[in-house]
Amino acid sequence: MSGFSYIRATSVDEALREASAPAAALLAGGTTLFDLAKCGVLQPSKVVDITHVSGLDTLLVGADSLTMGALVKMSRVADEPAVKIKFPAISQALWQAASAQLRNMATIGGNLMQRTRCPYFRDPASFPACNKRAPGSGCSAIGGVTRNHAVLGTSDACIATNPGDLAVALVALDAEIHLGGRRVGVDDFFLLPGSTPDRETAIEAGEMITCVSVPASPIAKRSTYLKVRDRQSYEFAAASAAVGVEFEDDGRTVRDLRVALGGVATKPWRARAVEDALKGKVLEPETVRKASLLAMEGAVSHGDNHYKIDLAPRVVARAILKMGETA
Ligand SMILES: Cc1cc2nc3c(=O)[nH]c(=O)nc-3n(C[C@H](O)[C@H](O)[C@H](O)COP(=O)(O)OP(=O)(O)OC[C@H]3O[C@@H](n4cnc5c(N)ncnc54)[C@H](O)[C@@H]3O)c2cc1C
Ligand code: SF4
Numbered sequence: 001m002s003g004f005s006y007i008r009a010t011s012v013d014e015a016l017r018e019a020s021a022p023a024a025a026l027l028a029g030g031t032t033l034f035d036l037a038k039c040g041v042l043q044p045s046k047v048v049d050i051t052h053v054s055g056l057d058t059l060l061v062g063a064d065s066l067t068m069g070a071l072v073k074m075s076r077v078a079d080e081p082a083v084k085i086k087f088p089a090i091s092q093a094l095w096q097a098a099s100a101q102l103r104n105m106a107t108i109g110g111n112l113m114q115r116t117r118c119p120y121f122r123d124p125a126s127f128p129a130c131n132k133r134a135p136g137s138g139c140s141a142i143g144g145v146t147r148n149h150a151v152l153g154t155s156d157a158c159i160a161t162n163p164g165d166l167a168v169a170l171v172a173l174d175a176e177i178h179l180g181g182r183r184v185g186v187d188d189f190f191l192l193p194g195s196t197p198d199r200e201t202a203i204e205a206g207e208m209i210t211c212v213s214v215p216a217s218p219i220a221k222r223s224t225y226l227k228v229r230d231r232q233s234y235e236f237a238a239a240s241a242a243v244g245v246e247f248e249d250d251g252r253t254v255r256d257l258r259v260a261l262g263g264v265a266t267k268p269w270r271a272r273a274v275e276d277a278l279k280g281k282v283l284e285p286e287t288v289r290k291a292s293l294l295a296m297e298g299a300v301s302h303g304d305n306h307y308k309i310d311l312a313p314r315v316v317a318r319a320i321l322k323m324g325e326t327a
Contacts, residue, residue: 005047012053015050016206016208018046027049029102031110050070066220067211067213068212070107070109070210072108074106074108074111074166087223116160116161118149131198141160142302146159150265163236168268169260171269172260173217175212178211178212219245224244226241226319227240240261241312241319245257259316274320283323292316292317
């Protein structure tokens, strides 16, 4: 790991001013930043510690919305009783992310800014070609081992999966990311790789995440997050689904539905075709299974990751049917 200077900021303005230096990086929990610095992906010249910036550690569950400051720890949100009741998909997504130690250290802002687990991206010494790390250098994954790569939202330049869990629940529940002076819908916050996979989010120079807000709703209250992975803990998703549902007064017919997928796409993936297919329907197993196949519209596999095209619709169907049982 190369040397860097260290600054402790006490305000958002100071943090952004210090972070405007070339190759400067914000430091929150450090669980991604130092990981990437150690493997040579990041070589920060200056680390701007934001953990003492006031006003970024508020967690508020109000009547109309949930507000999570950028510095709130993942474990705090996961454990908050009001979040479990009013936004269960968010609590469940965080509970199933990383490990207890990491969740106690890592923050909501840092979690949304985490980078892909593409092994070629994380090993610059062995694989110099990576368009995300070194624009224009090529992609070592295409034609390589792709078991954990994306099948949705890919491009000729990059097929890396967005690995986050929380972001999937936020996309299903129409959250907004606050970037100081402006707010961005979470679906627009994460960018498709296209020809510029190095640009992953809508954050511009001179901006940082200050908080995340999620509207309270019947959908948010009846929501869940289902994660399928190679082992039951301390593992990224092979496929995951965040689902929220609201029923008509008969308690059976779907009034509104939200479906988002994780572990299979280059960004947290909203499955609107599945939502549209099930609105106005009763959640019978066959109807749900058929509609869930629509989640894979446009999917492209690269060999080893083909199993995700079969797996993801099953995960979506299970999550929706689980919500149906609560009707
Ligand atoms: C072994 C391991 C397993 C993991 N498993 C999972 C998993 O299953 N699911 C999952 O979702 N995650 C998983 N993670 C990722 C983990 O959740 C992230 O490392 C963590 O959330 C990052 O938060 P942090 O506060 O430590 O961020 P940091 O490491 O401090 O920062 C991460 C990045 O975000 C930037 N940043 C931090 N705060 C802000 C801000 N407010 N505004 C703008 N930029 C900011 C930093 O500059 C840096 O580039 C795993 C990580 C490890 C190491
Ligand atoms: S998939 Fe993306 S991150 Fe992985 S090597 Fe290719 S360009 Fe890099």
